[in-house]
Amino acid sequence: xxxxxxxxxxxxxxxxxxxxxxxxxxxxxxxxxxxxxxxxxxxxxxxxxxxxxxxxxxxxxxxxxxxxxxxxxxxxxxxxxxxxxxxxxxxxxxxxxxxxxxxxxxxxxxxxxxxxxxxxxxxxxxxxxxxxxxxxxxxxxxxxxxxxxxxxxxxxxxxxxxxxxxxxxxxxxxxxxxxxxxxxxxxxxxxxxxxxxxxxxxxxxxxxxxxxxxxxxxxxxxxxxxxxxxxxxxxxxxxxxxxxxxxxxxxxxxxxxxxxxxxxxxxxxxxxxxxxxxxxxxxxxxxxxxxxxxxxxxxxxxxxxxxxxxxxxxxxxxxxxxxxxxxxxxxxxxxxxxxxxxxxxxxxxxxxxxxxxxxxxxxxxxxxxxxxxxxxxxxxxxxxxxxxxxxxxxxxxxxxxxxxxxxxxxxxxxxxxxxxxxxxxxxxxxxxxxxxxxxxxxxxxxxxxxxxxxxxxxxxxxxxxxxxxxxxxxxxxxxxxxxxxxxxxxxxxxxxxxxxxxxxxxxxxxxxxxxxxxxxxxxxxxxxxxxxxxxxxxxxxxxxxxxxxxxxxxxxxxxxxxxxxxxxx
Ligand code: ADP
Ligand code: MG
Numbered sequence: 001x002x003x004x005x006x007x008x009x010x011x012x013x014x015x016x017x018x019x020x021x022x023x024x025x026x027x028x029x030x031x032x033x034x035x036x037x038x039x040x041x042x043x044x045x046x047x048x049x050x051x052x053x054x055x056x057x058x059x060x061x062x063x064x065x066x067x068x069x070x071x072x073x074x075x076x077x078x079x080x081x082x083x084x085x086x087x088x089x090x091x092x093x094x095x096x097x098x099x100x101x102x103x104x105x106x107x108x109x110x111x112x113x114x115x116x117x118x119x120x121x122x123x124x125x126x127x128x129x130x131x132x133x134x135x136x137x138x139x140x141x142x143x144x145x146x147x148x149x150x151x152x153x154x155x156x157x158x159x160x161x162x163x164x165x166x167x168x169x170x171x172x173x174x175x176x177x178x179x180x181x182x183x184x185x186x187x188x189x190x191x192x193x194x195x196x197x198x199x200x201x202x203x204x205x206x207x208x209x210x211x212x213x214x215x216x217x218x219x220x221x222x223x224x225x226x227x228x229x230x231x232x233x234x235x236x237x238x239x240x241x242x243x244x245x246x247x248x249x250x251x252x253x254x255x256x257x258x259x260x261x262x263x264x265x266x267x268x269x270x271x272x273x274x275x276x277x278x279x280x281x282x283x284x285x286x287x288x289x290x291x292x293x294x295x296x297x298x299x300x301x302x303x304x305x306x307x308x309x310x311x312x313x314x315x316x317x318x319x320x321x322x323x324x325x326x327x328x329x330x331x332x333x334x335x336x337x338x339x340x341x342x343x344x345x346x347x348x349x350x351x352x353x354x355x356x357x358x359x360x361x362x363x364x365x366x367x368x369x370x371x372x373x374x375x376x377x378x379x380x381x382x383x384x385x386x387x388x389x390x391x392x393x394x395x396x397x398x399x400x401x402x403x404x405x406x407x408x409x410x411x412x413x414x415x416x417x418x419x420x421x422x423x424x425x426x427x428x429x430x431x432x433x434x435x436x437x438x439x440x441x442x443x444x445x446x447x448x449x450x451x452x453x454x455x456x457x458x459x460x461x462x463x464x465x466x467x468x469x470x471x472x473x474x475x476x477x478x479x480x481x482x483x484x485x486x487x488x489x490x491x492x493x494x495x496x497x498x499x500x501x502x503x504x505x506x507x508x509x510x511x512x513x514x515x516x517x518x519x520x521x522x523x524x525x526x527x528x529x530x531x532x533x534x535x536x537x538x539x540x541x542x543x544x545x546x547x548x549x550x551x552x553x554x555x556x557x558x559x560x561x562x563x564x565x566x567x568x569x
Pocket of ligand 1: 258
């Protein structure tokens with residue numbers, strides 16, 4: 001291992017030289033309490049900044065074992081350290097001057113969710129800490145200005161590392177609170193299974209967000225309060241007794257007038273598959289973590305999904321047992337989204353009427369009388385929703401503002417009234433009974449054949465040139481692998497652009513190593529998930545250094561991404 005002094009010497013030697021001489025600094029250097037590793041040096045001052053990592057021995061970092069032993073608390077700790085380190089680093093960004101990205105210091109900026117990230121890793125055994133970041137190596141024009149980099153690496157950075165990454169300097173009370181929240185959240189997830197609940201929404205939760213572009217809690221929102229009839233009390237290991245609405249497994253309908261908070265509740269449930277940080281307002285909104293939001297997605301590609309459970313006998317004679325299209329309609333896209341979510345192992349569908357294809361969700365009796373069922377390829381979701389619950393163990397939580405047909409199917413009906421839930425199951429059922437005349441002599445529908453989940457693909461249509469293949473993220477909306485873009489805008493439970501990036505690397509890895517004409521798609525999704533879980537998200541990246549901007553997606557989103565890849569054949 002080289003010593004820090006050596007790095008200083010190199011830097012003094014290359015001062016005022018052409019920018020590429022910075023390449024000489026690559027390598028690992030022993031600093032006083034940590035190892036500074038320069039993993040990749042940018043090619044010029046305007047290129048993407050250099051990649052630097054900080055390695056701290058577990059004994060020196062000193063985080064207690066009860067913070068790092070279990071995955072959920074370890075992830076929460078890494079998240080907390082990253083936020084703290086980010087605040088430190090921010091003060092120094094652009095304090096060193098120069099052209100282009102000179103003096104930029106940046107680390108991952110987590111949002112409201114707590115996700116596992118490549119920016120901060122803690123080893124469960126040794127407690128070794130690894131933080132990855134970017135630094136813009138300073139230049140004047142295109143000449144090295146190494147005095148400024150010395151300032152960054154030997155004055156600013158050590159200060160940040162000292163303040164943020166050692167337990168002895170940490171806000172220990174805060175870290176204890178972080179650990180306890182993670183334990184309580186984990187406990188609620190366990191209770192969902194035990195009590196056969198699909199989701200739990202605590203009293204006092206703040207569901208709405210500040211604005212369409214801010215994920216922070218809305219100020220002065222009406223706090224959530226469970227109706228007495230659906231209230232559940234849980235004894236959390238740390239926070240004590242907590243009361244909230246337990247949504248049982250089965251079919252749940254959320255109704256209510258426009259603007260009364262239906263979609264807001266559903267959105268919170270969608271996000272409840274992740275843990276949230278304290279003060280988010282949704283820290284005790286916990287949903288079955290396999291839940292998938294289902295929506296219409298016109299224009300998506302479908303590669304051989306068996307949508308025959310919902311769609312049969314298309315006018316063009318297309319096979320719906322292995323449906324292929326580059327431009328799906330509202331109903332076919334939503335059908336594919338349902339089937340693929342089943343394939344990805346979901347136990348809960350989350351559906352909002354606002355973002356659904358009406359002809360996929362329902363068909364009213366008058367329409368059925370006018371357009372003969374033989375002329376209608378779609379079996380609407382309403383005719384399968386019970387079969388999905390009883391035969392497949394998949395619950396549904398559905399927001400319906402305008403269509404009452406689901407009253408007949410629902411086990412529970414919740415009405416949102418001025419942002420407060422009321423259970424109205426009995427009333428809704430009574431009204432539905434009175435209204436029954438139109439539907440009563442409808443013949444029972446035979447159960448659908450189980451969808452086939454055996455899709456197999458060979459390699460990509462166009463083989464990837466080599467491991468230099470570029471993975472490029474476009475926020476949460478899309479990721480492209482060697483210029484093949486995968487649209488992810490409507491995969492609504494992707495919550496962080498770093499997850500999108502990670503998915504890009506996963507698809508690239510799968511194309512290079514996993515697709516072989518034999519493995520089923522769901523097997524490939526599972527292998528990718530396993531690789532990330534066992535070896536860290538970095539395992540899917542094969543470059544010379546590991547990106548500092550990856551966050552782990554769920555297997556459901558891995559699957560969703562593979563399913564939207566237009567180049568599988
Ligand atoms: P719906 O789907 O029933 O039409 P939304 O969920 O879209 O209604 O909510 C309508 C508006 O009310 C949104 O602007 C939302 O931010 C706001 N809102 C939702 N829940 C609350 C709440 N608990 N307190 C205050 N405002 C809320
Ligand atoms: Mg709505």
